[in-house]
Amino acid sequence: MKKIVIAYSGGLDTSYCAKYLSKEENFEVHAVSVNTGGFTKEEIEKIGNNAKLIGAKTYKNIDAVSNFYNKVVKYLIFGNVLKNDTYPLSVSAERIVQAIEIVNYAKEIGAEYIAHGSTGAGNDQVRFDMIFQILAPGINIITPIRDKQLTRQEEIAYLQENGVDMNWEKAKYSVNKGLWGTSVGGSETLTSSSPLPESAYPSPLVEKESKQISLTFTKGELTAVNDVENSPEKNIEILENIASKYAIGRDIHVGDTIIGIKGRVGFEAAAALITIKSHHLLEKHTLSKWQLQHKDYIANWYGTHLHEGQYLDPVMRDFEAFLQNSQAQVTGKVFLTLHPYRFALDGIESPFDLMNSNFGKYGEENKAWTADDAKGFIKILSNAGKIYEHVKQQ
Known part of the structure; x- marks a missing residue:
């Protein structure tokens, strides 16, 4: 049988792909999900069991949280990257690493085909296809949802006819959770005027009393929260757990998609926004005037190319080299206060603080x-x- 690797999330689209390709196209299906943050052990187990029930021969979950941080998130922090001064590129950043991990796995098991469940109306199809074509031009890309232009009801009907009758009731809001933030889509984000209601955001307001915390950066990387040291990616998770209880980091991003239409998406990204703003404050104290000036546009281009799937272009390594080098003296502690729905940057402490009173x-x-x-x-x-x-x- 022909081997095919499916980028499998466990949702309706990828479930349809798994069933259709195994039954109708006689593929040996190998389902893969890539954890870039947000998966629990129970969720991984459930997704794997469902994949095999639907028709996958194997299921693999690849833990790529550290890889995601080191390859992408680290540079988004170094560059203080916010798309259109708003969005920390939560989902677009994830897709790049997920695509690379999937194509590497396909090569590892000798698969000649890769499938994904993207439609023809979004950015992800571009990101996945570009990575697959560049890294594995000999592997064929199969996209049943895009090619057949299926409606949600058509997918559900097919699965039910073939004995796959799970709860396919569409959630009112589409939520994608990862290390660098959670995207939220719903009927409101398909309009230009309606805000998302409080209930749409997965992290409700719990804490109402203000709290002071400190973040320690070492050469631009978040190395401690409240003086407790951990790996940067672990510190991001710790900060998210603290700050999300204040319902911090909510907003709606409006931007230009890769395919030329405007898009609108809600998100909550407490740790991402706090980390970026805290890091930027520390940079204002420790970098020279011209470092700050040139970092600004380089970081903007880095974020733009990443968003548009151009991660593998060599210019991205050039940008990363500049961003990495700029962090040599970005070391110190940032003090901030968390309040319901917002945070305040109180100040910094650094041995490289250029507000030197001797001058x-x-x-x-x-x-x-x-x-x-x-x-x-x-x-x-x-x-x-x-x-x-x-x-x-x-």
Whole structure:
């Protein structure tokens, strides 16, 4: 039988793919899900059992949380990346690593085919197909949902006719949880005007009393929460557990999709937003003026290319090298206060803090230059403007 690896989430689309390809196309189906955060042990076991019941010969869950952090999330933090100044690229960042893990697994077991359940109307089809084609041009890509343009009801009817009668009732909101945030889609996000209701977000407000916490960064990486050291990815999980109880990090992102239409999606990403904003504050104290200036547009391009599936282009490694090098002195502690629905950055402490009082205090005193030095500096600095105005008036 022909071996095929399916990017399997356990939802309706991938369940249809598993059944259809094993029964109608006579494939030997190997279902794979990639954990980039958000899976519990019980959920993994349930997904695996369902995959085999539907027709998969094997099921494998690949733990890629650390890989996801080291390959992608780390650089999103270094770059303080927020798409359209809003979205921390929660899902788009995950898909890249998931696609790479899936294609590597297909090669490992000698599969000549890979399937995914994407439709023809979203970004994921582009991300998956590009990674598969670049890393494994000899492997054929099968996409039944996209190719057959199936409706949800048609998929359910087919599965029921073939003895797969699970609870396919569509949840009111589509939720995708991962290490770097949770996306939330519903009828409201298909409009341009309606907000998501409180009930749509998976993390309800629990804590109402303000709480002070500290985050420690070492060369740009989150190495401790409240002075307790762990791996950066573990610290992100710990911070999410603390801050999500305050219902922090909710918003709706509006952006341009890869296929040219506008898209709108809700999300909650307490740890991602707090980490990015805290890291950025520490950078403001420890990086030079021009490091901050150039990091800004490089990070924006890094996030844009990542979002559009261009992760494997060599320019991404160039961006990463710059971002990594910029973090040499981004070490210190950030103090913040959590409140219901928001957080406040209180300040930082760092041995590399460039607010060095030996040179002066802004608006108060100058120690490293005289009044005459200041006057001469300002006079020279205004030369270009003087020349421009003189020529314009003539």
